[in-house]
Amino acid sequence: MERRNFFSDIVRLVRNYFGSQTMPVGHWKCRNTEYPRSDGVFRFKVPDDKVLWTTPFIEYRPVEYTAPSVKSQPPWADPELRVPNPPTLKWNAIDGKVNRKSHMGRYEIHDNVPRNPQGRTGIIGRGLLGKWGPNHAADPIVTRWKRTANGDIAADREGKNVLQIVVVQRRDTHEWALPGGMVDIGEHISVTCKREFSEEALNSLQADPVEKKKIEQSVAALFHGGKEIYRGYVDDPRNTDNAWMETVAYNFHDADGTSVGKFKLNAGDDAMGVNWMDVSRNLKLYASHNDFVRQVARSHSASW
Numbered sequence: 141m142e143r144r145n146f147f148s149d150i151v152r153l154v155r156n157y158f159g160s161q162t163m164p165v166g167h168w169k170c171r172n173t174e175y176p177r178s179d180g181v182f183r184f185k186v187p188d189d190k191v192l193w194t195t196p197f198i199e200y201r202p203v204e205y206t207a208p209s210v211k212s213q214p215p216w217a218d219p220e221l222r223v224p225n226p227p228t229l230k231w232n233a234i235d236g237k238v239n240r241k242s243h244m245g246r247y248e249i250h251d252n253v254p255r256n257p258q259g260r261t262g263i264i265g266r267g268l269l270g271k272w273g274p275n276h277a278a279d280p281i282v283t284r285w286k287r288t289a290n291g292d293i294a295a296d297r298e299g300k301n302v303l304q305i306v307v308v309q310r311r312d313t314h315e316w317a318l319p320g321g322m323v324d325i326g327e328h329i330s331v332t333c334k335r336e337f338s339e340e341a342l343n344s345l346q347a348d349p350v351e352k353k354k355i356e357q358s359v360a361a362l363f364h365g366g367k368e369i370y371r372g373y374v375d376d377p378r379n380t381d382n383a384w385m386e387t388v389a390y391n392f393h394d395a396d397g398t399s400v401g402k403f404k405l406n407a408g409d410d411a412m413g414v415n416w417m418d419v420s421r422n423l424k425l426y427a428s429h430n431d432f433v434r435q436v437a438r439s440h441s442a443s444w
């Protein structure tokens with residue numbers, strides 16, 4: 141088994157560098173911290189050199205934590221598996237209406253539960269996540285060019301054009317983030333992107349029917365030509381050894397600023413704020429969203 145893990149670690153590292161993901165995946169925000177919204181559950185410390193499962197770590201005693209809110213929410217949440225006669229779930233497959241496939245390739249099953257493909261996190265159980273294994277999300281990265289008062293595209297000191305992105309302030313951690321969300325059962329990723337953007341950044345849930353129609357039309361037009369930027373693991377503070385976030389991030393660029401670029405942003409649903417933010421290396425976004433945005437800046441040869 142150790143040998144098999146060693147090979148899957150190597151395959152994962154190579155995929156991270158050369159595969160569909162064009163950037164290495166981080167694994168920092170789900171280590172050595174207090175678990176979010178847990179009221180004092182601290183992760184077992186995992187040093188950098190002990191992250192990979194193939195590295196022996198005999199002292200490893202991860203803390204078990206699944207939030208009470210998760211335990212009481214079927215069918216959004218999976219059933220408990222560490223019980224006598226646990227139900228059978230189909231790993232690495234489409235399991236009825238639930239997508240248990242990972243963008244990272246096949247994950248291992250240990251003690252009847254999936255094992256985080258990026259390595260140890262110091263917590264077992266599901267924490268705040270509903271599904272064992274991958275929990276799928278989608279992230280829209282909506283961009284426009286920053287403009288000067290006379291309408292020209294603004295440039296940085298090196299003469300590189302500056303992008304702006306739409307970010308929302310999360311109600312749970314108060315951090316600024318891409319307006320992404322969980323993929324609903326059976327939902328296509330492009331639909332998730334449109335829904336989450338409309339709800340969180342344009343407050344479509346509270347709009348009157350006429351306004352709602354306008355929002356739908358503009359979002360549909362802009363989100364028609366999205367470009368995939370990233371697909372894979374997210375360095376999300378909620379990840380555990382047995383449950384983790386994955387996403388597909390798309391860039392929707394309003395090149396001439398005439399569609400969403402002109403929209404009045406209005407925070408709604410899970411967002412307590414929404415803004416256009418200048419893209420630069422000084423951004424401090426939730427989870428690994430900075431990495432996705434850096435990739436977008438690169439793809440537009442924009443300032444970073």
Ligand code: RP5
Pocket residue numbers: 277278279317318319320321322374376385386387427
């Ligand atoms: C992140 O969590 C994803 O990148 C996505 O932005 C977000 C989805 O979770 P919720 O915002 O629905 O909590 O890992």
